[in-house]
Amino acid sequence: MSQQTLPISRILQGKNPREYFDPDEMAELEEGIRVFGVIEPIIVRPIPNTDQFEIIAGERRWRAAKNVFGDQYAMPVVIKDVNDASAEAMAVIENYHRAAMSVAEEARAAQRQLLRHRGDKQETAATMGWSPDVLERRLALLACTPAVLKALTCRQILIGHAELLAGIPPDKQDTVLAGIITHKVPVAALKAQLGQYARRLADAVFDTAQCVGCPYNSARQAGLFNESLGEGYCQHPAHFDELMMKEVETRAQALRDEYPVIRIVKPSDGFTPLAVTADGELGVGAEQYGACKGCQSFGCAVSAMPGSYGRVTPSLCFDAACNSQKVAQWRKARRAAQEVLVVAGQGGGPKAKAAFSGAASSSAGPGQTKRQRSSKPSNQTPQRVIDHRIAQWRKWTAHALMTQPERNRRVLIALARSGRTGDVRVPEFAQAAQKIAGSWVVEDMELASCLRHADAIDIGLLDKLVLAVTAAAAFGVDTRDLELLLNYLEVDEARYFQWDKTFLELFTMSELESLAEEVGLKKAMGADFKAARSGKKPDFVAALLQVPGFAYRGTVPAVMRYPRQAVPAVEAEEGGSEDGVDPRVADGADDLRTPSDTEAALAV
Structure with a gap:
């Protein structure tokens, strides 16, 4: 060949x-x-x-x-x-x-x-x-x-x-x-010289009070011998470095409430800080920067490098590929904005500024597609928030299934036909059954015994218990099918979501700032926001939950919303549908009020 x-x-x-x-x-x-x-x-x-x-x-x-x-x-x-x-x-x-x-x-x-x-x-x-x-x-x-x-x-x-x-x-x-x-110093000679290299106590970031009586403190040596390094040196480099690293780790730990990612940088890491900012050559734009602060890859670096121990480098991105994409998008938006101004022949007046703002926020020029023009800020949701969100979605779905009898039956039929009845979670059903029917032995799994208990249930409770069977599947389906059920049941997040301490404590301070900016809490707080943000996390959380005039009820952050998708619709045949009444209300949705323990036991 x-x-x-x-x-x-x-x-x-x-x-x-x-x-x-x-x-x-x-x-x-x-x-x-x-x-x-x-x-x-x-x-x-x-x-x-x-x-x-x-x-x-x-x-x-x-x-x-x-x-x-x-x-x-x-x-x-x-x-x-x-x-x-x-x-x-x-x-x-x-x-x-x-x-x-x-x-x-x-x-x-x-x-x-x-x-x-x-x-x-x-x-x-x-x-x-x-x-x-x-x-x-x-x-x-x-x-x-x-x-x-x-x-x-x-x-x-x-x-x-x-x-x-x-x-x-x-x-x-x-x-x-x-x-x-x-x-032309040989390696061996250099090694001999540097082997005696001492650490300056003035460079220490730890409390040097503990070094006063240390036998390796050069001040003690100067008091004993004619020849010494003089005062202010540690002659035990390994111990000095150990104390420095302990202090660096302490400083990093103190930042745990501030950033999702805290990286301790050592000499062997080959670390290059990737700063994320709103402006500048490598900026991502103000709106995207706000979203970046809520991303799981946003954080800071704490130096464990000689000469800069303990130094904190804030506002870093730890996903190089995502950062490059966001920088490119912002550059494209700025170019598009300039093109709009040139085409429009505008100068620096109010109209020109409005054109620049509009073009930049859309990230598109006159000739780009609708998809390109609809580019929005994005980030990577932290896993702890995702886990909380899915747990809440399951409760919301269970409640919706308890309050929509017709759709409940249709979901049960779909589960049986697709061989998914195994998704019905026994513990959740048993808990609901205890609340609905009273005495119920959760641990008893024998069919004969369960049949005896079921046969003794008041006939007036049977319909609600059957609803609970389907609702228990909300806790067993995978995430994809859970999203399908949320769409099928037309679950309104605003009806269920609550702003509370439990929810806000899921986030770091940077994530809370991004969240507050997204929903308008930052704007509603005005000058008070900066003071609250500079405090400790518990105080910041408390301040975010007490903003006068803010519409907590009905405001749902993007992180808690489920993705909309097309699903088969229920035929509008049940009570009240023909005269314009919402069938979910007719099914017993109690005028769309907040779920309660008795109304939807499985949602608890």
Whole structure:
């Protein structure tokens, strides 16, 4: 089988993680290619909508062949159609096993891959063909300053130098680096020097009162010996770092009510903060930013890095893909808004501002589709809120089934026909039966015994107990079928949802702020909101539940609403339907009032 080739002119440089090409190694490679040509094919991928290809792996061979033979040389290639993440991983793997790529370049590539995999180190290592230990060692190098990493890439220092420098504060690294290069300090000598490196107590974020009598306090040493480091140093770095980390964890724990995600950043994490803001080059817009604060991926970082222990970096996004999408949408909205102004020929007056606001909020220009124009802020609902929402939906569905007899019977028929009678939850039915019929032995599951109890029930209670059988299925169906029942029963969330402490305590402070902004509580509170937001969570929750004039009844946050979908409608034949009365009222819905224990036992 013949080897596939492409003219060098059709092959372009790709996103190579390698930044440095050693001149001596390149000269040696060119001599070999001059004699034998390129023996091993390079890996390329097609560039969409062109006849050109981008290099994934093999740029050194491409460069050498281009210098030796020119642009028309038939370059042996292997063509692979892969995405950016896979392309970079393949490039790193090839360079790593060829042992020619700088470990600093590998560290930066590892950091980018880690970001793409949302911080999952196991997945990142597997993608790059590395062991977890190799990944950890490379990421730890990112604690080095850019100057140290550049020196490592350009072969001015060895990896041993860089690994040692990574263990000292960044503001010291460049100074030590200059000495290493100037005096050609061996790794062993540097290790001996830095092994005695002490920690400054002035840098501590923990209470140093405990250090006064410590035997490792340099002040104590200065009082005993002629030679010492002087005052203000800890000579037990490991213990010092342990105390620092304990304090960092304490500070992170104190933020648990503030953010959904709190990330402690260590030197080996390869962490790059991804700030989320309303404005700026990487902004997402004010409305989307409000929604982002209620997202499960919104949070902060607490530094466990030398030189910045305990520092909190707020307003971060921990979902790089989602953040990129939101930034792109906002940029598109701003461009569309500018186009509206240009087309309309408006200046900076009120009409122009209105046009800008309208176009930006719709995220679409004049030529875009209705779907594009209807783009709305979105976020990822925290799982704890989802769990609460589903539990409430089940109660609402059970109550609706108890108060809509005809639809109840139809649901029971549908369950039986689809083989879903197993979704009827026995514990919930038994609890309802006790409330409806009085004495009921929940633990007794024998048919003969249950039949005896059923036969003794007053005939006037039988209809309600049969309704409870169907209603008990609301607690057994899966989420998809639960949403189907909510739609079929036309459940009105406003009738059931209640603003209370239990609901609001599900949210962190940032999520509460997003929620308050969404439903109008923030606007209703006015200047009082800022003061309440700056306090503690219990006080903030209490303030949100006591806003004068706010319509709590009937206001339902988006997070508690179920998705609407088309379902078969009940025929409008039951009492009152022909003269305009809501059949749910005619079925005993008690004029759509709030559910009670006796009205719908299963909803309790």
